[in-house]
Amino acid sequence: MKCEEARKYFPYLKSGKKYFNHAAIGPLSSRVNKKLDEYLFQRTESIIENYFETEPTAKSAKNRLANMLSVDASSIAWSDSVSNAINVIAQGIEWKKGDQIILNDIEFPSNVYPFLNLKNQGVEVLFVQSENGIVDLPQIEKLVTSRTKLISISMVQFLTGYRADLKSIGEFCKKRDIIFCVDGIQGAGVVQINLGECNIDFFAGGTHKWLMSLQGLSYFYISENLSQRITQKFVGWTSVKDAWKLLDYELNFLENANKFQNGNSSRIGMIALDASLSLFEEIGYANIERQILDNSSYLINNLSEIGITPILENVNKNNIAGIVSFKNQNAEKIVKELKDKDISCTVREGMVRISPHFYNTKDDLDLLVEELVSLRANK
Numbered sequence: 584m585k586c587e588e589a590r591k592y593f594p595y596l597k598s599g600k601k602y603f604n605h606a607a608i609g610p611l612s613s614r615v616n617k618k619l620d621e622y623l624f625q626r627t628e629s630i631i632e633n634y635f636e637t638e639p640t641a642k643s644a645k646n647r648l649a650n651m652l653s654v655d656a657s658s659i660a661w662s663d664s665v666s667n668a669i670n671v672i673a674q675g676i677e678w679k680k681g682d683q684i685i686l687n688d689i690e691f692p693s694n695v696y697p698f699l700n701l702k703n704q705g706v707e708v709l710f711v712q713s714e715n716g717i718v719d720l721p722q723i724e725k726l727v728t729s730r731t732k733l734i735s736i737s738m739v740q741f742l743t744g745y746r747a748d749l750k751s752i753g754e755f756c757k758k759r760d761i762i763f764c765v766d767g768i769q770g771a772g773v774v775q776i777n778l779g780e781c782n783i784d785f786f787a788g789g790t791h792k793w794l795m796s797l798q799g800l801s802y803f804y805i806s807e808n809l810s811q812r813i814t815q816k817f818v819g820w821t822s823v824k825d826a827w828k829l830l831d832y833e834l835n836f837l838e839n840a841n842k843f844q845n846g847n848s849s850r851i852g853m854i855a856l857d858a859s860l861s862l863f864e865e866i867g868y869a870n871i872e873r874q875i876l877d878n879s880s881y882l883i884n885n886l887s888e889i890g891i892t893p894i895l896e897n898v899n900k901n902n903i904a905g906i907v908s909f910k911n912q913n914a915e916k917i918v919k920e921l922k923d924k925d926i927s928c929t930v931r932e933g934m935v936r937i938s939p940h941f942y943n944t945k946d947d948l949d950l951l952v953e954e955l956v957s958l959r960a961n962k
Contacts, residue, residue, distance in 0.1 A: 592862065606769055609796075660841060662803055663799055664799075665801050671843055672762075680706075685726050685734045686736075732761065733762040733763075737768075739906060765786045772793040773904045796856040876904070
């Protein structure tokens, strides 16, 4: 299936709306909606206790995630949010006073607060200063010391859209026995990634943005090596072997990432994700990446031509993904006026943030640019 053919699965397009806000939340396709209707019918009129009937779909969703990330499904666990996923690693590592964590100054708070919360254990958190919206290995290296225990960074920065060179950072961390943690919510499903090749120890993502599923379901990958180093601080009835032997009370943990799932996760979210990723697979992740990168480059060039300076105007194509941002003192007004024209993007920290997906076309982007020109002309 070609990317443009998939437009038929997004009903809102029939009304002429243009949606460029996938970095915030993605629309649901009609294929997802169909599966949700089937699930809700079961829960209201048919198989009300449908846990076991929906188990194959839940497993399929995790297998599709694993395929997308090029890892084994046994290394992936469900969570309700990226914040709680990252708390698994933040709270599970045995920290010593003086240990250092390296973050940066343009991370989304989900990848900051769980680590800042360790200061009461004597852990020091250092922040890399971004340069023109860029954070990558050269800036990180300057802060690394013999006490650096963990480095965490976003695969794609939520503000600027800069895509870090995870492979080089991963190699750097592996050589120095530094734990490498990645917030992948703005990158997974946008550009392809092999977590093993990047030497990533922990990778967390959500399903409601670029993966176009439901809020309330996130996931994380944990390497076998890191899993053995973590002390599990939170447990529940599904963390153990033979979970359905309800009165045994034997705390025998599962031997894979499922042990970090402490109870029921969002089954409806898994059903939605399975349907969404089935569409992604039919299109092909390579084709999705190609279209998103083409859209991003096209938009960056066209904004530059009309006198708007994108944050990533002059970066290498290997460092862009799906987010294109520019600063403007009237950002709130611009986004509101675009919304009045049925064009959706958003404002983050004084920047207009535009995030087109694989099914957005160059005609869609041309219309956006034309409206931006019109708004400037009508000041």
